[in-house]
Amino acid sequence: MTGVGLIVSRFIGLDFKVGCFVGLIGVLFCSVLGGMKSVTWTQVAQYIILILSYLVPVVYLSFRLFTVPVPQLTYGSLLQSNSTKAIAIANDPQEQATRALWKADSDAVAEKLKGATGAAKEKLTAEKKQLDAQATSPAKEGATVENYLQVPVGNKMWNFLALTFCLMVGTAGLPHILTRYYTTPSVREARTSVGWSLFFIFLLYFTAPAYAAFARNAVFTNLVGSSVDKLPAWVNLWQPAGLFTIVDKLKDGVVQLADFVVKSSDFVVLATPEIAGLPFVITGLVMAGGLAAALSTADGLLLTISNGISHDLYYNVINKNATLTKRLIITKVLLVVTALIAAWVATARLGIIVEMVAWAFSLAAASFFPVLVLGIWWKRANRPGAVAGMLAGFGLTLYYLIGSRFFGVSWFGTNTVACGVFGVPVNFLVTIVVSLMTAPPSQAVQDLVTSVRYPKSGQAVQARVSFGAES
C-alpha cells in the first residue's frame, strides 16, 4: 500500500495519504467484484505492463553502450568496468577528503549517541548509519574488486546463506502464493502452471541485477566528476523527488561519489529511463508497471486473508451451518475492512514496513513450511504434532526476531532478517516428536494423504473442499 501511495502521489501530484486511499479504491475494484480467478486474469494484464516497462529502459541502455540489446548478458563486462572505476574512485584524493569529512560528522553523532536514550537514540542511530554509508569507500584498501563483488566471509557468509534459506523456504510457505495454484483445474496443469509462472518471474529477476549495474555505471561515468552547477539532466529531474541529494561536502564545486547521498534506492528503477535519455513517457510506463505490481500483490493478499478468515475460521470453527451466501458476504466485508486497515497503516509511513516484509518470509518459513511438507510426505503426522510444531516454530522465530531487533539477543551472530533459520528445524523436530507421542491420525486421514499422491483418485474433489469460499 505504501508503494501504491507513493506512486499515485508522485504521478498525479496528490498528497501521499490521499494517494494511499486512491490506491485502495483500485485494489478493491479489482478484488471485490470477482474472486481469485478474476484477480489472476487482471494480474496477467498487469504483468504484461510491468515486464514491458521494466525491460524497455535497460534494453535500450544495453544497446547504446554495447550495441547488444540483451542487458542480462552485457552487464558482465559492465561489472568489470564499474569495479575498475570504483577502485580508482576509492583512491582519488578529493574523494578521500570528502569521506573524511563524513567520517568526522559520524564521529560527532557517535559522541552525542553515548548519552541518548529512547526516541532520540533511534534517530541518532539512523543518522549515524546514513553518515557511515557516505564515509564508506566503494572498494577496500588494496582490494582488486569493488565491495559489490566481494564474496562475504565468515559471519557474513553465514548470514547470506541463512537469509537465502529463509526467503526460499518462506516463499514455499506463503499462503497467498500457494492458494494461487488452486485456480488450476488439474494436477497436470498445476505443474505446468508452476513452470510457466516461475519462468515469468525469472524474466524479472534475471534483469534486476543488470538494472543496478547500469544505474551504477551512470553514477560513475556521468555524475561523479561533473560540476555541481552543471549536473546531468536526470539528476536535476529526480533530485526534487527526495530519493537522493547531492551535497558538495568539500565545497570544491565538483561532485564526488561520497557527495551522492542515496535516501531510497527506488531511484534506480524510477530514474533509469531518464538516465538512458528516454522520454518521460517511459518513466510513466515504469510507474504504471510498479503500480500494477503493487496492486496485484495487494489483491492476492487481501483475497487470501479474507477467504482464510471467512472459510477456515468462521465457517469451520464458529458457524458450521453458515450458508454459502452468508459466507460470501462475510468474505467481501472482511476484504474491505482489511484493505482499509492496510491503507490506514500505510499512511502512517512507518520505516519498519520494509523490514516487516522480510520478517513475514521468516515467519511463514518457520510456521507453515515444515508442517506442509510433513503433512504431505509423512503419513504419521497428526493434528497435535502440526499445531505444536507451528506454535514452536512461530514462537521461536518471533522470540529471536524481537530479541535480536530490539534487545540485542544474538545466536551465531545471525541478523534479524534471517530469524527463521532456527524456527524451521525446530518446527520439524517438534512436529515429529509430538506426532509420535500422540495417537496416529485416523485411517480416513491417512487415506486422504495417500490419495493426494496420485492424480485423479478423488483428490481433485478433496482439494476443492478446502477452498469452498472461493466459488
Place this chain on the structure above:
Amino acid sequence: MAILTEDQKRDYWRYNLRLTVILLAIWFVVTYVLSGFFAAALNKVTFLGFPFGYYMAAQGSIIVFVIEIALYAKLMNKKDLEFGIQE
C-alpha cells in the same frame, strides 16, 4: 480413469520421490555450494564477462531452478500418461 494397483501406486510414488530428491540435490549444490561456499574460488573464472561465482548467484542459479521445475513438470506429466492417470 485407470484404477492403479498397489504395486503401480508404489512405483509411481517412488519415481516421484527419486525425481524430487535428485532435483533438490541439484538445488542444494547450486545454491549453497556454487553460489555460497565456493563463490570466491569460482570468481577467479570469468564467464561471459562475469566472475563465475557472482554469475551463479545472480543468474545461473535462477536459470537452473527454472529448468529443474520445467523438467519435473515434463517428467511427471509423462509418467501420468504412462500409468494412464492423466486428467
